[in-house]
Amino acid sequence: MEWTGLNELREKFLSFFESKGHLRLPSFSLVPKDDNSLLLINSGMAPMKKYFTGEVTPPRKRVTTCQKCIRTPDIERVGITARHGTYFEMLGNFSFGDYFKHEATAWAWEFFTKVLEMPVDKLYVSIYENDDEAYKIWTEEIGVEPSHMVRLGKEDNFWEHGSGPCGPCSEIYFDRGDEKGCGKPDCHVGCECDRFVEVWNIVFSQFENDGNGNYTPLAHPNIDTGMGLERLACVMQGVDNLFLVDTVQNIMKKISEITGVNYGEDDKKDISLRVITDHIRSTTFMIGDGVLPSNEGKGYVLRRLLRRAARHGRLLGYKDAFLYKVCETVIKENESAYPELREKQDFITKIIRVEEESFQKTIDQGFKLLQGIVDDQDIKVLSGEDAFKLNDTYGFPIDLTREILSEQGIDVDVDRFHELLKEQKQRSRDARKKEDTDAWISDSTDLSDIAKTEFCGYTDLNTGSKVLAIIKDGIRVDSVGENETALVVLDKTPFYAESGGQVGDTGVMEAGTLEVDVDDTTKDASGVYLHSCTIKSGTLEVGTELRAIVDFDRRANIMRNHTAAHLLQAALREVLGNHVHQAGQLVTDHSVRFDFTHFEALTDEELKKVEDLVNKKILASIPVVTKEMPIEEAKKLGAMALFGEKYGDVVRVVSIGKFSVEFCGGTHATNTSSLGLFRIRQEGSVASGVRRIEAITGIGVLKYMNDVRETVLNVCETLKISNTKALTEGAQKIATLLHDQQKEIAELNTKLAAMxxxxxxxxxxxxxxxxxxxxxxxxxxxxxxxxxxxxxxxxxxxxxxxxxxxxxxxxxxxxxxxxxxxxxxxxxxxxxxxxxxxxxxxxxxxxxxxxxxxxxxxxxxxxxxxxxxxxxxxxxx
Known part of the structure; x- marks a missing residue:
């Protein structure tokens, strides 16, 4: 077999399965969509679980992907060993009720032996111990020598996670030779040594587990295949670990170039080089998919990885910010498969640099705190509690603490430090257990028999509809009566379902004496709209034909505020720079809350410029044009996409002249003039590098102005000021008087106390x-x-x-x-x-x-x- 680069291997795999009738899908975002069971995508099948469960219809029954993945449970092991990493790519071919064992095994063998030309005598296959069908296929159809077949138990070769689809699996191993083995006479597939490397895993999902150990055969079994791209590259390139794979090694070489430290010369420095290499890969991809540093959730994972990498830079003796400089190499090595990284390079680089510089200040603060503890307490041993606080709160590494204090003849209670660290890790493990981390967990009622809801609410706010399903307390029912609440599914609806930060519509459903209040509207992953309803009078039944009527006034206010969000983003980019991107939003009938990437508080002058610019566009009466078009055409128009979001071949583009052109599925005003006025109520920070503006339009501005006027009049009355124009002068006089009196009181109290x-x-x-x-x-x-x-x-x-x-x-x-x-x-x-x-x-x-x-x-x-x-x-x- 020939040496093959990682990028070439990825393309060979995807092209091979395309030739077998598979639809090639781009990697899904690392941020799970419509799935609260995972913090970050951690496997090839995770973003497609609803295809397997039948909740969502897949675009084709045969799919192939190369999926970006992040796993962090073993983060402390990354760097210490050459095996562990937080970022990796999973090659996969999937069958959703189409082909099964015969095809999956044949194509895996064909790819390895024909496309990659791996020596047959180097390949071994494991199967579940009771899966005679697979054994027969491998030996009689594929032609694998029985001596190269291994039967393993349920722990190794049966894939299941609680209840749901499950089944036996079959793995292909590559024999790296005696020299990589442990030397034991019984060394074989499954041994803990480095000789036999598991490369390909084919899961035969052929049963449904009810969670109690009862297995029912699936009418349409599935294939879920996973193969680590980096691990395959190790085999094809004849290297021992992922850090020696071509693309990863090039990233490490860049780090060595910057720090002046070469890999392989010092074991401790090698650990730091591996940590930095892995973490800069992870963080570059995470930011590229819209994750920003914060103190919780995905953002905390990102921050922890960045700070761990920066800390190891210091351990290499490099104290300046440098990770952002490595981004260029990460992007260069991966842009053939992920061109969006190049498009977002400036943004990714800036986020990393800001976080690095922030950490530098934090670690410098740690130095001061450490010295402060030593000076204040006059200690000979630093307590484990203080050492842990420095490490946990300020990211100050224990090794650095010990090194500094040793120069002053001070010891550290390392045993207590490690006790506290162990307790923290246990808390983290317990927290992970409490979170739903099983990618198969489903939290929705089965609506697989219901077709995607037809949404007509862009143009029609009053339409005839038919009730297809009613859900009461999570169970589908035939009817609900007066004063009961339920989720109602219609065949078509004018109600906009909550998405993209825009709240769901409210309104009513009517049919004769039947009157139903619609309190909210959402939708599931397959596009079925769920109307949260309260029955005011009559009985609602499945099959009822009715009128669905949106609350027009509320919708109009929502449309004004959503259109304002587009104008606001364009104005922010013009005033602050093109690094501004939407980082989240909430559009309601009362206001718009817009989160955006920026690295410092806006000045009063900047806020005024933004507000004035939006109002200028409102007064210009610019038509708001919405069109559906091919995504490539939209990109040529310069349409802005939501960070980290994946779009289909056809997208909806909202244009406000040339000032704002964005991908958006929300509802909007038809002309900027209908917004009336725009007012920023407040601006502040929500996370590192993310700011938030809350603003109002139309009726909201009028209400705000009336509230301000009433407040001014009340203040004038309280201060006995008859003329509002004299309010400022009067307030200043009173403030000065109070300040002088408080100062006098404080001085008198001090004198009294001194006496x-x-x-x-x-x-x-x-x-x-x-x-x-x-x-x-x-x-x-x-x-x-x-x-x-x-x-x-x-x-x-x-x-x-x-x-x-x-x-x-x-x-x-x-x-x-x-x-x-x-x-x-x-x-x-x-x-x-x-x-x-x-x-x-x-x-x-x-x-x-x-x-x-x-x-x-x-x-x-x-x-x-x-x-x-x-x-x-x-x-x-």
Whole structure:
């Protein structure tokens, strides 16, 4: 067999199965669509599970794909071994009730032995131990030598996940030779060594498992085939691991070029090179599919991968941002199969660079925090809790913590750190178990016998329809009566179903005395519309013919706000730059909430420019034109697509002159003038690199203006200002007066508190070499306590003072330690921390002066009572 590049292998596989009547589909997005059971796509079949279950009709009964996948359960192992990776591609050929074992096995063997010309004597086949049918096909039809056949048990060769389609599987192994084996006489297929590599897995989905171990033969069995592209490339290129495959190796070489570290020269540095190589592949593809860094869900996975890669860059001695520079190589190595990466290169690069630079600040903050802990606590051993917090919260690696502290003669409680890390991993595992991670899980009622709903609501808001199905409490029923609620399926509907960020329509259904309120509209993955209904009068039955009528006023407001979202995105791109992309939206009848990619808060000037530009387009009375057209034609028009979204051959394009041209399936105004006015209510951050604008149009703007006017009049009345034009001047005078009075009150309180310093020493005596004062001060604040402690520290070297005050239910503690008391071992930072913890708080500071806060005022006396004991403990130590 000849050495074959990864990109060539992918194309050979897909072309081969196209020649066998398969429809080649592009890789689905890494972000699951209409599927809450997975965080990210993790297998070739995952995005097509509803084809297998029958919930959605596949575009053809034979399909072949190369699917992008992300798996992160073993993220800690990535880099440590050369086998583990978070990003990989799965080659697959699938039969949805079409061909079965005979064809699937024959084509797999043909591809390996004829197309790739793998030596037959190097190939071994495993089957489920009871699958005699497969054994007979492999040996008698395909011609595999019985000595190259292996029967394995259910754990290895029977594919099932709880209930649903399942069946035996058959795997093809490649023998890499004795030199890769373990040397044991019984080394064979299934051995843990590196000799026999499982390359191809054919799942014969021929049973339905009811979840209780009962298997019913499927009327139309399926084929689900999976083969890791990188693993196949390892075999064809004669290399030991995925990091030596041509495209992956080229990415690593770029990293080596930047960092000056070569692979194979140092084991520890090799780990870092592998981590960076894997993670930059994953993150480039994730961002390309619309995932953005955040602190939860998919965004957290992305952030964790980026920060782990950046951290390993530092371990290689490279402290500057560099991952964004590697993107070009990742894209170059993959653009033949994924051209969208090149289209989004600027955006991907910018996201990675911003996240890298943010992490640099975070890790620098970690340095300061670490040194702060050392200075405040005067420690000889850093606690496992502090080390874990630095690692978990600030991404500060334990190895770096140990290295820095070792230079100062300080140890780290590594055992406790690893205990906490283990507990965190267990929590993560438990959380993953709670999440639905089985790609076969289905959360919808079976509507496979119902055809896709005909939607006529772009042009018709009142239409005759027929009830095809009624769902009550998740079960299909024949009828529902007065005051009952149910999901109703019609043959055709004018109600827009929630999608693309636009809420579903509401309205009514009528037929004679039957009156039904439609409270919401959604749709399932197969395009069946589900109307959430309440029966107001009469009985609704399957087969009922009725009028379906959309709430026109509400729909009109929704259309105004959705059209405004298009104008807003175009205006943002013009004012801020072309890096702006939609990152999410919510369009309702009240407002539009638009999330977009940008890396800093908008200035007042920028917001005004955006708002003015949108209003300018509204006043220009521009027609809003909607057309369906081939996707290639739409791209030539420069139509913007939703990030990470996959579109069919024909798309719906909404054009507002040349100002805005977007792919969109939502409903829109016919002319910008009908929006009336556009007003931005607020702008803020929702995640790193993602901003949010909330805006209103039409009636919403009028309501907003009336509310503002009413508020102004109420303020004028309260402030006894008769003329609204004088409101600003009057408010400024009152604000100045209040500020001056508050300042005067604060100064008086500070003076009053300071006058109490002398009283502090009354009834205090020097015991065990120090004078201890612990007291609550009335009518004081944090500034007053600090001033009193500073004064006593300076005038009484043997004094140890802890003062407390309460303001609005919050407790403040201040502690000071005179220089002579400090010499005896007393530490104000540790003292105030212990006192505050006794009152439900925390804090700390320097050995001579420290502050803390607490939540429980009722425990102030109890907290002050431990001062003496704590101080004496320090002196003895």
């Amino acid at each position: 109490q310093v002398d009283n502090l020493f009354i009834n205090s005596e020097i015991e065990n070499g120090v004078r201890i004062i612990a007291k609550k001060i009335d009518n004081a604040n944090a500034d007053a306590l600090r001033a009193m402690c500073e004064r006593t520290k300076d005038v009484a070297p043997l004094s140890v003072v802890v003062l407390a005050c309460e303001n609005d239910g919050k407790v403040t503690f201040a502690a000071s330690c005179g220089k002579d008391a400090k010499a005896l071992g007393v530490n104000a930072g540790k003292l105030v921390k212990a006192v505050a913890q006794a009152a439900g708080g925390n804090g700390g500071g320097k050995p001579d002066m420290a502050m803390a806060g607490a939540k429980n005022p009722e425990k102030i006396d109890e907290a002050l009572a431990i001062v003496k004991e704590t101080v004496y403990g320090m002196i003895k130590a």
